[in-house]
Structures are given as structure tokens and as C-alpha cells.
Amino acid sequence: MKFAVLVFPGSNCDIDCYKAVEDTVGESVDYVWHTATDLSAYDCIIVPGGFSYGDYLRCGAISRFAPVMAEVAKAAEQGKFILGICNGFQILTEANLLPGALRRNMSMKFRCHDTKLTVVNNETPFTREYRKNEEIIIPIAHGEGNYYCDEETLEKLKANHQIVFTYGDNPNGSIEDIAGICNEKGNVIGMMPHPERAVDTLLGSEDGKRMFTSILKSWRDTHDTASVR
Amino acid sequence: MIKATVYVTIKKGVLDPQGVAVQGALHSIGFQEVESLRIGKYIEINLDMDDRAAAEVQLKAMCEKLLANTVVEDYRYELEA
Numbered sequence: 013m014k015f016a017v018l019v020f021p022g023s024n025c026d027i028d029c030y031k032a033v034e035d036t037v038g039e040s041v042d043y044v045w046h047t048a049t050d051l052s053a054y055d056c057i058i059v060p061g062g063f064s065y066g067d068y069l070r071c072g073a074i075s076r077f078a079p080v081m082a083e084v085a086k087a088a089e090q091g092k093f094i095l096g097i098c099n100g101f102q103i104l105t106e107a108n109l110l111p112g113a114l115r116r117n118m119s120m121k122f123r124c125h126d127t128k129l130t131v132v133n134n135e136t137p138f139t140r141e142y143r144k145n146e147e148i149i150i151p152i153a154h155g156e157g158n159y160y161c162d163e164e165t166l167e168k169l170k171a172n173h174q175i176v177f178t179y180g181d182n183p184n185g186s187i188e189d190i191a192g193i194c195n196e197k198g199n200v201i202g203m204m205p206h207p208e209r210a211v212d213t214l215l216g217s218e219d220g221k222r223m224f225t226s227i228l229k230s231w232r233d234t235h236d237t238a239s240v241r
Numbered sequence: 242m243i244k245a246t247v248y249v250t251i252k253k254g255v256l257d258p259q260g261v262a263v264q265g266a267l268h269s270i271g272f273q274e275v276e277s278l279r280i281g282k283y284i285e286i287n288l289d290m291d292d293r294a295a296a297e298v299q300l301k302a303m304c305e306k307l308l309a310n311t312v313v314e315d316y317r318y319e320l321e322a
Contacts, residue, residue, distance in 0.1 A: 113310050
């Protein structure tokens with residue numbers, strides 16, 4: 013299985029994501045620059061956290077038009093796994109690959125600490141190794157993670173089981189305590205918390221590990237199981 | 242040349258935490274009469290074109306595509322020849 017970690021000017025969690033893939037599943041992983049125009053070699057694309065294009069105008073607004081994003085849309089269409097973390101989540105909503113938008117935290121504070129999450133949907137390719145309603149600890153680090161969507165969209169999210177993670181103690185004012193959502197097909201997920209920063213007890217939690225092992229298992233279900241490195 | 246001014250504001254009904262914080266600050270320094278306050282963006286654009294109607298079409302596209310996120314923001318613009 014091949015992972016791509018996109019790199020925009022201002023990405024700062026790209027190395028963490030790269031290392032998390034190496035450490036948790038040991039599969040092939042490449043950094044892919046934002047100007048790339050071919051992602052056909054990759055099975056999972058990680059859009060990492062950071063401050064792409066300095067968060068100018070709005071978080072994710074400018075990166076959404078980077079050349080690589082057209083390829084991300086194509087990959088999403090093909091059913092490949094797309095994981096957007098923090099700024100990556102903001103980029104995916106700006107790109108309309110996920111519904112809604114991320115606003116300033118209600119508190120106006122940049123929140124950087126561990127959060128308790130509930131795994132609401134453990135049937136996505138990204139969460140199958142968790143138990144339904146399992147509580148996990150994953151850190152957040154964001155100033156604009158306050159998820160918003162209109163009533164109609166919210167009803168749709170609920171009806172299609174697109175709410176993947178909710179916060180135990182809502183740190184940013186997100187509607188319905190939403191911490192992460194997926195698209196209707198379930199192959200594109202966006203979340204504000206950072207699973208790549210929770211892959212070893214040395215980091216305070218290894219609850220993020222199973223997101224990466226879930227992805228590999230899901231991929232193996234439909235691909236060559238003999239390609240284990 | 243047409244000069245355009247674009248105003249992007251948070252939609253009514255969507256909380257503006259930045260506005261709330263600044264309103265609180267104004268209250269705390271004695272401006273109790275501030276009943277509400279919302280913060281938006283002000284963008285100046287010079288367009289190298291003379292046709293007003295065509296300029297509007299372009300501006301609308303700019304706002305919808307990039308300048309405003311219509312999920313949470315409204316926009317309006319003014320044109321000056």
C-alpha cells in the first residue's frame with residue numbers, strides 16, 4: 013500500500029504524518045508537493061495539519077486551488093482513502109470534498125491539549141479497529157476548529173452516519189460536538205484532532221495508531237494481501 | 242479601470258466569536274452602548290476593465306469561488322469607475 017503526505021507551503025504536521033505511517037504500518041510513504049499533478053500511484057492521501065498559505069483569507073481557502081487538489085478530488089471520486097487532519101480538514105471542506113466549514117473557536121483561544129473523543133462510527137475504513145462508542149484520547153491544536161453546517165446538512169450527516177468522532181468536552185464550540193466527519197461514501201474523512209500525534213505512549217497516547225492500522229486493513233480487504241513489507 | 246470594494250461578513254445567525262470578543266472589550270473599557278458588533282473583511286480590487294456589467298460577473302465569480310465561503314459568510318461589493 014502506498015501513502016502520500018501532501019505538503020503545502022506552511023504544512024507543519026507533514027513529518028509527523030509521515031513518521032506515523034512508518035511507525036504504525038510500515039508501508040511505503042512519500043511527501044508530495046502541492047504542485048504535483050499525478051497521484052495515481054497512491055492508495056491513501058493524507059492532507060496534513062499546519063497553516064497552508066499562512067491561513068491567509070481563510071484556513072484552507074487558497075490551498076484548495078493548489079494543483080494537487082484536483083488530483084485529490086479525482087482520487088476521492090475513485091474511492092481512494094483521503095484523510096484530512098486539522099488544516100487538512102479545513103482544506104477538504106473548502107474543496108467541497110466534505111460538507112460544512114470550520115470557524116474560529118468559540119473561546120477565541122488556540123486550544124492545544126489532549127481531548128477525549130467518542131468513536132461514533134467505527135464502520136469507516138479509517139475507524140474499523142475501534143469499538144463503537146469507544147472513548148479515545150487524541151490531542152488537538154487549533155484556533156479554528158469550530159465545525160459548522162446548516163440544519164439540513166446536519167440531518168444528512170446524521171442520517172448517513174457521517175459523524176465519525178465527537179468530543180467529550182467540546183473545546184471549540186462545534187455543532188453537536190463534532191470532531192470529525194466523513195463523506196457519504198466513507199472514503200474521505202476530516203478531523204480536527206491529530207491521530208498522528210498519538211501513536212506512542214511516549215506521546216501521551218497511542219489511540220491514534222488504530223486509524224492507520226484500520227486504513228491498511230481496509231485496503232488489504234480489496235488488494236493484494238501479499239504485498240506486506 | 243474599475244475599482245471594486247468587497248465586504249465579506251459572517252452570516253447572520255452564525256456566531257462571530259471575534260466580534261463577540263471585541264464587543265466584550267469595548268464594554269470593558271466603558272462603551273456600554275455597543276449592542277452588537279460583527280467583524281468582517283474588506284477587500285480592495287482594481288480591475289483592468291471598463292465594462293461594468295462584465296466586472297460584476299467577474300467579481301461575483303471571485304466572491305463565490307474564493308473570497309467568501311458561502312457556507313458561513315455573506316458578501317457584497319461596490320463598483321467605482
